[in-house]
Amino acid sequence: NIHLISFNSTADKPRATLTAQSSVIPVGGSVTLSCSVEGSAGWRFDWFRRDSVFSVAQKIEAGTSEQTVSISEGGIYYCIGRRGDPVFYTEYSAPVTIQKQVLAVVKLQHSWSQIFTGETVTVRCEIQGGEGAPWTYEWRAAKLNTPPTSNEYRIIRATESDSGGYSCRGRRDYFFSEWSDIITLTVSYKPKAKLRADNTAVPVGGSVTLTCSVNPSSSSGWKYYWYRDENSSEALTTQDAVFHSNGQISVSQEGLYRCRGGRGNPVYYTEDSQSVRIGKTVPSKPTVTLQPSWTQIYSGETVTVRCEIQGALSLHYMLFPDVHSAASLTVSPDRVQHFTSDSVSLTCEGNFTEWRVRKFSEDSRLSVCRRMTGSTCDINTSKSDTAVYWCESGSGEFSSAVNITVQSMLLYIHHVLLVIFFPRLCYLLAHSVSPLRCCMKVNLSKRDKKWDIWLKISAVSKSDEGFYKCQYSGRESAQSWMSVEGESVTRATAAKHKEKHSIIIQ
Structure with missing residues (x-):
């Protein structure tokens, strides 16, 4: 039996059609492309990509029966359909341009954003996920009249006018970035180092700890340089001191010490600290x-x-x-x-x-x-x-x-003084003690006035020994020690032996 099959023939070759889910690939994402031939079936598809208009096309998929493909790179895409044996090809689809979005980040050459006048600072723009051909960079900052096109913006000898926010973005062929997050720089006046000593005298066989710091405390990245003697410009080395990691050194040699902070490359120095004189002590044991x-x-x-x-x-x-x-x-x-x-x-x-x-x-x-x-x-x-x-x-x-x-005597303020007399006076135990008195001195109308308040202790005994001081209106004198010397004896015994006992006022 003979079966007759009828089919329609057209004079023109069919053209594949390429459509894209989106023309922009988001950061870290992908886009789906679809290829189809209208009015017929049984087609397989080849997929192509160009880096630029003038580059050679690269086949990325061949002979797939799927009408879709997922891409994660920007570029120029097109497709073609084929079927039968020998293979029959459609016309190429119209090209579709896909751009890839990447992330721009502004970073400082160092880790501190607190900058001081005269310091050199480098701000860098980094494109994450955009490796390959060179990028064109754009910078946005209040001070920049003609922004640079490189990935670095260098501030030499910063001034207060360099304070503010900095951001960047990049563009290359079918890649682009949004503006980066803003990084804020603050430029302040040149700081002065501060030197603190835990003691001003080196104990025998020991050392004194010196601490150097830079204010404001929010600034960071400092290394500290130490100097001894006023005219010396040579920094101390490990032969002169023991260096610690927290801005401290231990010294055992007397002299006039000062310090300063430094950071960056080239090194930026703070003002020198005030000098501290360290002396030597002697053994406390006589x-x-x-x-x-x-x-x-x-x-x-x-x-x-x-x-x-x-x-x-x-x-x-x-x-x-x-x-x-x-x-x-x-x-x-x-x-x-x-x-x-x-x-x-x-x-x-x-x-x-x-x-x-x-x-x-x-x-x-x-x-x-x-x-x-x-x-x-x-x-x-x-x-x-x-x-x-x-x-x-x-x-x-x-x-x-x-x-x-x-x-000290201050105007209109009472001062209380415990007055003790010299030479040391001798008394028999059980005698009264009179040379203790509180003396207040005040300056009124440029006239000195004194009031004496006498303290009398009768029947002196060893229990009266101790420190004495005066108090008046919330003020008090320095304290003085009164010691009672001699053995406690009865009046009869004292009279019999005529022994001398003394109260020593020191």
Whole structure:
């Protein structure tokens, strides 16, 4: 049997049709392309892509019966249909341009956004997911009249006008990015380093810790450079100090220290810190020597007991009260606590012709009285005169030490002072004690007025020993120690033995 099949024939070749789900591939996403031949069936499809109009077409899929394909790269796409054996091809589809969106990010060359005047800063634009051919960059910043087209924007010697927000975007063939997020730079005045010492004197066999910092504390990235002595421009090395990681060093050598911070490349330096002077201390343990050196002493002999601190420039001589020295020091007015601007005389006594009064102050400085008249040192007191004083003769003899305290006097403010008298007074136990008094001094209408309040202690006993101080209207004096020496005896026993007992006011 013969079957006749009829078919329609057209003179023109059919053309494939290419459609795209979207003309833009989102960041990290893809787009679906569809290819079809209208009015007929049985077709397979080949898929092609060009990087640019002038590049060679690359086949990405061949002979697939699926009408769709998923793509994740930008470019120019087209397709063609084929069927039968021998193969019959349709005309190529019209091209479809697909753009790929990538991400632009602004980054700083370093990790800090707090910038200081004179510093060099580099801002970079990075395109994530856009590797390949060169990009054209655009920059957006308030200061930029002619933005650069490279991926770096370099600020040399920043000024306050460079403060603000910076963003960028990139474009290349069928790739593009949106504007990046804004990064904000803040330019402030050049900072000054700050130096802090945990102690101003190096203990014997130990060290002092120095700490350098830069304000504001929000700034970061600093390295610290250390210097000793005022004119030295050479930074300290590991031979001079022990370096720690948190802006600290430990030093055991005396001198004038300063520091500064530095960061970046080229290095940007802060202003130098204020200098801190570190001195040396001496062993705190004194030694007692006898002169002559023999320890077997006979009644009637003369012996000198000396308290020394070896190797010290800063000396703190202190003899026990019962040691009899060939020299003595008296204070006038006869007390150890004084107001500022008081006139105080320190007089050395003994069988010597040459005298000097030495002073060991609260800041560990040793000095000599410069206002000596014969054997007397005259002082117009100030706060810095709070110190330990003693006399030294030309032949090396010295007296017991005396602690003197000076308190400030402020206008219209009461000051309370516990006044103790010299020389040390001796009393029998059970006698009354009168040389304790509270003295208040106030400046009213440029007239000094004083009120004395006497404290009387009767029937003195060992329990009265201790520190005493005065209080008035919320103010109080420095404290002084009153010690009671001698054995507690009855009146009858004391009268019988006629023993001397003393109350020593220090």
